[in-house]
Every structure is written in C-alpha cells, then in structure tokens.
Amino acid sequence: MKIGIPRALLYYRYGIFWETFFQKLGHETVLSPRTNKDILTKGEQLSIDENCLSTKLFFGHVAALEGKCDYCFVPRIANLGDAGRFCSRFEALPDMCSNMFRDTGLKILRANIDPEQNIPAKRAYLKLAMQLGASREQAQAAYEAGMAAQMEDFRKKIKLNRALLKKEGIKVLVVSHPYNLYDEYIGAPIIKSIRNLDAVPICSDGVDPREARSKSTEIARYVPWVVSRELLGAIQMYRNQIDGIVLITAFPCGPDSMVNEMIIRRISHVPILNLLLDSQDGNAGIDTRLESFIDIIRFRKEVEQ
Numbered sequence: 001m002k003i004g005i006p007r008a009l010l011y012y013r014y015g016i017f018w019e020t021f022f023q024k025l026g027h028e029t030v031l032s033p034r035t036n037k038d039i040l041t042k043g044e045q046l047s048i049d050e051n052c053l054s055t056k057l058f059f060g061h062v063a064a065l066e067g068k069c070d071y072c073f074v075p076r077i078a079n080l081g082d083a084g085r086f087c088s089r090f091e092a093l094p095d096m097c098s099n100m101f102r103d104t105g106l107k108i109l110r111a112n113i114d115p116e117q118n119i120p121a122k123r124a125y126l127k128l129a130m131q132l133g134a135s136r137e138q139a140q141a142a143y144e145a146g147m148a149a150q151m152e153d154f155r156k157k158i159k160l161n162r163a164l165l166k167k168e169g170i171k172v173l174v175v176s177h178p179y180n181l182y183d184e185y186i187g188a189p190i191i192k193s194i195r196n197l198d199a200v201p202i203c204s205d206g207v208d209p210r211e212a213r214s215k216s217t218e219i220a221r222y223v224p225w226v227v228s229r230e231l232l233g234a235i236q237m238y239r240n241q242i243d244g245i246v247l248i249t250a251f252p253c254g255p256d257s258m259v260n261e262m263i264i265r266r267i268s269h270v271p272i273l274n275l276l277l278d279s280q281d282g283n284a285g286i287d288t289r290l291e292s293f294i295d296i297i298r299f300r301k302e303v304e305q
C-alpha cells in the first residue's frame with residue numbers, strides 16, 4: 001500500500017518516525033513535494049481565511065498527494081499528557097481533511113493520539129498497524145524501529161547545534177515551530193538569509209525536548225502548549241550563548257501571539273526580531289529587516305569589545 005505523508009505541520013516533528021513505521025510494516029511512503037507556490041495557492045483556496053499560514057500549507061500538501069497514494073496519513077495528535085497540549089488545530093485536521101477532500105477520492109488514514117483520554121501514542125500506533133494488517137509483534141517492531149529513528153534524529157539536531165555554537169561569528173537563535181523553521185516558504189529563506197549575512201543560525205528545535213520543557217518554567221511558569229514550552233526552553237538553554245533571537249510566526253497564530261509577547265517582555269539582554277509571515281510576504285522586506293538586525297548586533301558587539 002502507498003501511504004502519502006503531507007510534508008507540513010507535525011511531519012517536521014514526527015516524520016522520521018512515520019516513514020520508518022510504515023516502511024517497517026511493508027508499506028511504501030510518498031512525501032508531498034517541498035512547499036512551492038502551487039501548494040500555497042491550493043492550500044489558500046481550500047482553507048478558510050482564519051486559518052494560520054502553516055495550516056493552509058498543510059491542506060496544500062494534502063492536495064499535492066491526490067492521485068499519488070492509496071491513503072493520506074492525517075493523525076489527530078491532541079496532547080502529550082503532562083508535557084502539554086498541541087495546538088487545537090491539530091485535533092481537527094483529520095475531520096477537516098475528510099470533509100475537504102470527500103469528492104476527490106483521496107482517502108484519509110487516521111490515528112487518534114490523546115494521552116489525556118488514555119490513548120497514548122504507542123497504543124494508537126499499534127492499533128493503526130494492526131488495522132493495516134500487521135500482527136501485534138510486527139506492529140511492536142515497527143513502533144520500536146520508528147522510535148529509534150526518531151531519537152537518532154533528535155540527537156543529530158542537538159549535536160549540530162552544539163557544533164554551530166562553537167563557531168566564530170554572530171549567533172542567532174531562530175525560534176519557531178519546526179514546520180515553520182524548515183518550510184521552503186516560511187523559515188528556510190530566513191535561515192538562508194541569516195547565513196548570507198555571515199551570521200550563524202541556530203534552530204530552536206535542536207534541544208532535548210524534555211529538558212527544554214522543564215527549562216521553560218524558568219521563563220514562564222505555565223504555558224499550555226507543548227511546542228511553546230520547548231521554544232521557551234530552547235531560549236532559556238541557549239540564552240547566554242547567542243547574540244540575538246529571531247522569532248518567526250505564521251499569521252495568525254494564537255499560541256505564538258501570546259508566547260512571543262512574553263519572550264519580548266522577559267528576555268531583555270539580547271536583541272529580538274519578531275517576524276510575522278503571511279502568504280502576501282515576499283522576501284525583500286524580510287531581508288532588509290534581517291540585515292538591519294544583524295548590523296545592530298554587530299554594532300553592539302563592537303561597542304562591548
């Protein structure tokens with residue numbers, strides 16, 4: 001069976017697990033292409049205006065899988081138990097996709113992960129594997145292989161950040177949800193621009209997620225969202241090793257509008273640039289703001305020396 005995976009939202013957190021899991025079960029996985037103008041346009045056409053840019057892109061990625069797979073995998077991932085909740089939009093994705101694509105022939109493959117309702121991830125994935133015809137042993141082996149691949153990926157990202165922090169030059173912590181950080185339309189051009197300005201971008205997801213969630217309480221005692229906790233934790237863990245922070249938000253993100261405000265109020269020892277992106281933005285304005293931002297950091301460093 002061919003299982004399509006949209007290259008958007010939680011793909012950038014769990015994608016390696018999903019690909020390994022399905023492949024280990026003997027299925028072929030098909031990824032949607034990297035974001036391009038057609039994917040964005042299609043996502044905007046399918047979505048209501050009120051959705052955030054990241055969710056619009058997700059729908060565009062689902063559409064890009066039409067005719068390319070037997071099922072498109074759209075799990076409902078509600079929370080990580082005590083570690084916090086995911087954005088409520090993730091809870092609605094399978095229903096929204098089933099409705100949106102009901103006349104297209106695209107079939108949605110669901111999984112329901114909700115530890116708060118006593119459905120931990122492992123149970124949900126084992127159930128899904130068995131629905132796809134696997135034995136319990138095969139399901140267990142696929143789950144373990146997926147987890148091992150995922151852990152290895154987390155370790156690689158942490159190692160990369162450690163190496164980047166040892167480099168010479170201006171270090172900028174780029175803080176955003178991983179699906180924004182690595183998306184070709186949202187974060188990737190910003191990371192490239194920072195490099196082109198001779199600065200070193202450090203991505204906020206290169207941290208141990210558990211440790212980051214724990215560290216986040218040193219900035220804000222309670223934030224409901226898992227990823228927001230990890231972003232705050234990354235800032236807390238790296239705050240003395242960086243020269244500036246770039247916040248990237250996909251308009252109109254509810255969690256980021258609250259958390260970014262908190263970051264700006266509570267982190268005062270380094271300059272912060274807050275970039276709010278919507279589908280209208282070209283790169284020219286952003287490049288100019290980044291250039292001024294790096295100039296300010298450079299100037300501060302010169303004065304301090």
Ligand code: SF4
Nearest residue numbers: 052054087250253254
């Ligand atoms: S956290 Fe923000 S960017 Fe992410 S899906 Fe929710 S509203 Fe969109």
